[in-house]
Amino acid sequence: MIDALFGNIIWMALITIGGVLISWSVHFVPVGGAPAAMAQATGIGTGTVQLAAGAGLTGLVSAGFMMNVTDNLPLILASGAVGAMIMIAVTMIVGTLVYVYGVGVVPSSAKVKVDPITKYRQDLYVSQGTEGHGLPTVSFVSGVIGGGLGGIGGSLVYYSLIEVGMSVGLERAGITNAVTGNPLVAVAAIFAIGIFFVNAVIPSYNIGGTIEGFHDPKFKKWPKAVVSSLIATILCAIVAVVAIAQLGGI
Amino acid sequence: MSAGGAGGEAKGGYPPQTIMALGIVGGLAGIYLGNFMPPAYSFFGGLGAICATVWGADAVRRVASYGLGTGVPSIGMLALGMGILASLFGLSIGGVAGPIVAFVVAAIIGGVIGALANKVIGMGIPIMEQAMVEIAGAGTLVILGLSVVIAGSFDFALVVQNVVANGYIALIFIIGGMGILHPFNASLGPDEKQDRTLMLAVEKGAIALIIAGFASSLHEGLMAAGLNMFVGIVIWYFAFSKHYALIKRDAYAVVGTGLLPSSEELQ
Incomplete structure (x- = not known):
């Protein structure tokens, strides 16, 4: 057990970096929560965890797909990042279509007077009694950045867990019988999902409901969540590495 | 904001210690009985x-009565995220003491995350540390219990082969999380009553048992799977009837609205 920990210290460091990236990435995603579902706050109308998980798990799938053909880490990370960015971008485009043509509101931010990217005035278009609505350009760009970081973090965790398993002699690709599958891939994937959820919930408590993106004043709180995630992920990495190292013995 | 806003301490009903004892003793006893029988x-x-x-x-x-600042589902996902790591870790090194090791590890992870949430992030919920320990422990026991239903044992090799490698673990993740997060998420509000919320949890747990029983047919054969599902359906029926009775007790009135009017009647 101790040998497994010291032998895989580099992978544990990478898992921790991945967890920290996921935690940071959540702050970029424009989350509106329940108010946004009623077009009363800027952002996508669901919770942080659902959005981060949706994008991050897509990134995990696309990273895993890339691992079919190569074990080149930058390529796998890029694949994970692009998968998550596509997922979050599609979510935001469809959300914007619904807000603009369905609800009938102008995408506008209540946190800044002018959009930092397009320089368009925002405050004139915010409906009374709301905290903005829809997804202005800056939130969209921020969301895509968040998706990319989350995808990199998730695929880094997954890749590291697979490498830990391979260091104890398990196969990365192996038999794919219809129902039994590959134990290493399954355990690494579910651990990556577990670490992803832990690191998506911690920053969502830091944000406290809604955030518009990197221009939101709440974004400055990210160091707190990142420090918390760092400590929590180190614990998770120890647990995950030991469990996967034990897989080699069965 | 969402989720009922900032509230206070949850009131009424059975004390937390009673429920905690039921969860720990009942959970571990069920897991060990399922393993050795x-x-x-x-x-x-x-x-x-x-x-x-x-x-x-x-x-x-x-x-969640204190108001988490975000939706209640987040805490259920956190519970199962911690639980999945702790349960497989416990089974991998614990042998016959696996569930207990998993439970202790979950409590440690939960305690650390609860302390971080209060001390570093500053959520300011007085019972956060204790609640996180409990939620992580409960998530771990739910995963272990449902894994025992599917694999018939908590032996690490069998669980990996019959529950994890074929992807049933993802199913357990979500149905177990639903059982923990859904009851309060569905019942929250000023008229929330503990017995109604917990009866909904029994009902959700029974649905999880039915689904896990269905999944167990792959490994345990049709007879065992049928018995699993039968037990689940019986518990579900009683829990659902009781929950409906509690809804009628707490509601101001239950009235039938009739069917939708037909197009002729609307004219």
């Missing part, structure tokens, strides 16, 4: 999972 009795794991679900839902109820 013949495969046909693996439904005991599901009974353990139901006890743990009730405990988890009660812990969520107590902590």
